[in-house]
Amino acid sequence: MKSLESKRKKKSIRNFNIERLVRKNIRALKSYSSAREEFTAVGSIHLDANENSYGGPLEYNYHRYPDPLQKELKKKISTLKELSLKQIFLGNGSDEVIDLLYRVFCRPGKDHVIICPPTYGMYEVCAKINDVEVKRIPLQENFQLDISSILAGIDNYSRLIFICSPNNPTGNDFTRENVNEILEHFPGIMIIDEAYGDFSKQPSFIDMLGDHPNLVVVQTLSKAWGLAALRVGMAFAGETIIQWINKIKPPYNISGSTQELTLRGLEAKYSVDQKIRALQKERNFLTCSFLKFPDIIEKTYPSSANFLLVKTKAPKKIYSYLIQKGIVLRDRSAEELCEGCLRITVGTHKENQLLIEALENYQKS
Structure with a gap:
């Protein structure tokens, strides 16, 4: 085989x-040939590219x-x-x-x-x-x-x-x-x-x-x-x-x-790897937390990214409510196969907690 x-x-x-x-x-x-492509060695006086020889206003x-x-x-x-x-x-x-x-x-x-x-x-x-x-x-x-x-x-x-x-x-x-x-x-x-x-x-x-x-x-x-x-x-x-x-x-x-x-x-690859692991952990936190809202969220789709797609019963209403609370999501409900869906970027733990609290208040209202 x-x-x-x-x-x-x-x-x-x-x-x-x-x-x-x-x-x-x-x-x-025939590609454009720039000054820096034609001369690649080290030169002490550059008079080839029509730059400002006196320099610019920045440090x-x-x-x-x-x-x-x-x-x-x-x-x-x-x-x-x-x-x-x-x-x-x-x-x-x-x-x-x-x-x-x-x-x-x-x-x-x-x-x-x-x-x-x-x-x-x-x-x-x-x-x-x-x-x-x-x-x-x-x-x-x-x-x-x-x-x-x-x-x-x-x-x-x-x-x-x-x-x-x-x-x-x-x-x-x-x-x-x-x-x-x-x-x-x-x-x-x-x-x-x-x-x-x-x-x-x-x-x-x-x-x-x-x-x-x-x-x-x-x-x-x-x-x-x-x-x-x-x-x-x-x-x-x-x-x-x-x-x-x-x-x-x-x-x-x-x-x-x-x-x-x-x-x-x-x-800073080590630092980036740490943040990736933190976001993966927060992705799981959100996935589990959304289970508390069966009256709002019908389904949370499995994700391998730093966001979650959730199917809701009232996407535009939820979106508008969260906007009023200063929380911005993406309304994807008009896209093919995404009827009723919102896309939620995984935030920091504090940001995610504020999102959950807002959803709790929305559910009570």
Whole structure:
């Protein structure tokens, strides 16, 4: 059985042709060459980039353009992820990564992508911005992938498939078996968005990159790492895909201050791991606490993320009540398969206790 799976993987790799997927205009594109790319050695007098030679008004030395390829930051990330520098792309948040994948691989007005709602809304927003059709193949009632419908929806114009695992807003993981089955039958690019992966017990899909040249794993430093304001998204893939994304990215898409602060943040992995464990504990606390409100909350869905999706009897009424108490949730009741649902981010223990107290008062009213 194992040898049969190995043969299938080899066949998939042999038949995959990334050049066929790259848009013709992108293949012909001559990338913009920035001053900091043309000269990478150490110079004492920089008169090449039209910067202000007298410096800026801040105490820090921000009058020079930053490293366009973020080499030092990628070195740190490569150590953490056990990948080569050539397998890493850094974007201005994951949203830039998503948008650039559309620009490389999807021909406007001709190709389409597949998404599995309910899921992260930016996949569809980016499609509309880039004039790319979206095939919506909903999750099953148990929030798992509808594999047969996904495979049936693939044709010669299918370019990207977006899978968010753990999924937003449902919070559940998708099985590696299902993901692998799609990968082996899909001649396009599959993106696994692991924005919430640090909170899950399931291993990252990064370890599948070596077997699947059409796989891109997207992660972020905004969630578990607590660096949302810095806007750093990460894409991990084979070297060829990374080369194509680098070819069309803006020259200085990650600011110098962001690179410096992110490097400092990545030194604190032990602290981050402690906070992840604390949030996992609080996730369990909330799940158990919600059982006290059968008249309000019908169901709390299992979650591998730092949020919970709860089915309520009066989502808009509960949402409005909590807003009045200064507690802000996300109303997801209008989304497919999420009728009556609110999405609740796991807070600190104090914040979670205040939420429970507010729900107790709501139940009494």
